[in-house]
Amino acid sequence: GIQVEQSPPDLILQEGANSTLRCNFSDSVNNLQWFHQNPWGQLINLFYIPSGTKQNGRLSATTVATERYSLLYISSSQTTDSGVYFCAVESVYSGAGSYQLTFGKGTKLSVIP
Amino acid sequence: DGGITQSPKYLFRKEGQNVTLSCEQNLNHDAMYWYRQDPGQGLRLIYYSQIVNDFQKGDIAEGYSVSREKKESFPLTVTSAQKNPTAFYLCASNGHNPPEAFFGQGTRLTVV
Numbered sequence: 001g002i003q004v005e006q007s008p009p010d011l012i013l014q015e016g017a018n019s020t021l022r023c024n025f026s027d028s029v030n031n032l033q034w035f036h037q038n039p040w041g042q043l044i045n046l047f048y049i050p051s052g053t054k055q056n057g058r059l060s061a062t063t064v065a066t067e068r069y070s071l072l073y074i075s076s077s078q079t080t081d082s083g084v085y086f087c088a089v090e091s092v093y094s095g096a097g098s099y100q101l102t103f104g105k106g107t108k109l110s111v112i113p
Numbered sequence: 114d115g116g117i118t119q120s121p122k123y124l125f126r127k128e129g130q131n132v133t134l135s136c137e138q139n140l141n142h143d144a145m146y147w148y149r150q151d152p153g154q155g156l157r158l159i160y161y162s163q164i165v166n167d168f169q170k171g172d173i174a175e176g177y178s179v180s181r182e183k184k185e186s187f188p189l190t191v192t193s194a195q196k197n198p199t200a201f202y203l204c205a206s207n208g209h210n211p212p213e214a215f216f217g218q219g220t221r222l223t224v225v
Contacts, residue, residue, distance in 0.1 A: 001172075004155075031212055041150075041201055043216040086155060088214070098163065099144055099207040100171070101214060103155035 002027045002091040006104035013077050013111050021072040021107045023087030031090035031099065032063050034072050037106070038083050046072070046085075077111045084108050116140065119204050119217035126191070126198065126224050134189045134220045136204035144207040145187040146214070149173060149200045156203060162187055191222065199224050 003026040013019055023032075034046040047054050047061040049070065054061055058077075063070040074081055088101040117138045126132045138145065144163050148156035158171030162181040176195025181187055191198045204217045 033214060035216075041203075041219045041221070043203065045213065045215060048211050048213040088156075090212075098161065098169075099212045099214065100158060100161065101146075101156075103148075103157075105153075105155045 002029070002089060002093075002102050004087060004089055004102050004104035006085075006087055006107050008107060009105065010108045011110070013109065015077060015079060015111055015113050017077050017111075018073070018075045019077060019109070021074070021085055021087075021109075023070040023072070023089075023104055025068050025070075025087075025089045027068070028092045029065065029068075029089040030092050031101070032065075032070055033088050033101070034061055034070070035086045035088065036081075036083050037086060043086070074109075077109075079111045079113055082109055082111050117204060117206055117215060117217035119202075119220050121220060122218065124220055124222045126222060128224060129193045131190055131192050132222065134191070134202055134204075134222070136187045136189065136217060137185055138187075138204075138206045138217075139185060140206055140208070140215065141184070142206035142208055142215075143184070145181070146205040146207070147171075147177070147179065147187070147189045148203045148205065150203060150219075151200050159189065159202075198222055 035043045051065045060073045084106040088103045094100045120135045146161040147159040160179045162168035178190045
């Protein structure tokens, strides 16, 4: 099946710093999402971004599908940004309409005051 | 409020018992999913259902069972055959356009 690798696995930032999280995937995808898992375990949708660039406030994401990677940018980080960021993809071979997502292992972000 | 509701939030199971985790959605989504998360790991797919009365095994279905009698509901039973059931369980549903997944708040299951 499709492989999803996220880097770095851990990241510690001073409040106010910027960061870039990376997601590499091994096959063509027709769905890619970024999630933030908060300390209580809830997965919050950040972006649905199978290709192109999107921005939402201090967060933005870019997916280059032809090169099989996606980047999540966090600017002016805040302590509330702490948690685990997951990239999840659906392979084009997963079956029409199944929407099966394969998750990476995540990047654990800690923002310190 | 539209969303996905999982219950209970915490569940304790004795060895040899079956337990059922509830998942309800009011988003009118056809597709629903169960994932398992172990500490420091990503999510792994247990079962999914694309339509009422139909469901498919995911990557780690052994020791689990599901039903899909109503569009809104997709309960997961963790059976005594599941060798290592202690984990965080997340339910999701998927829209079509765009095919974006949304998650419930999760159930933390502990075997005692």
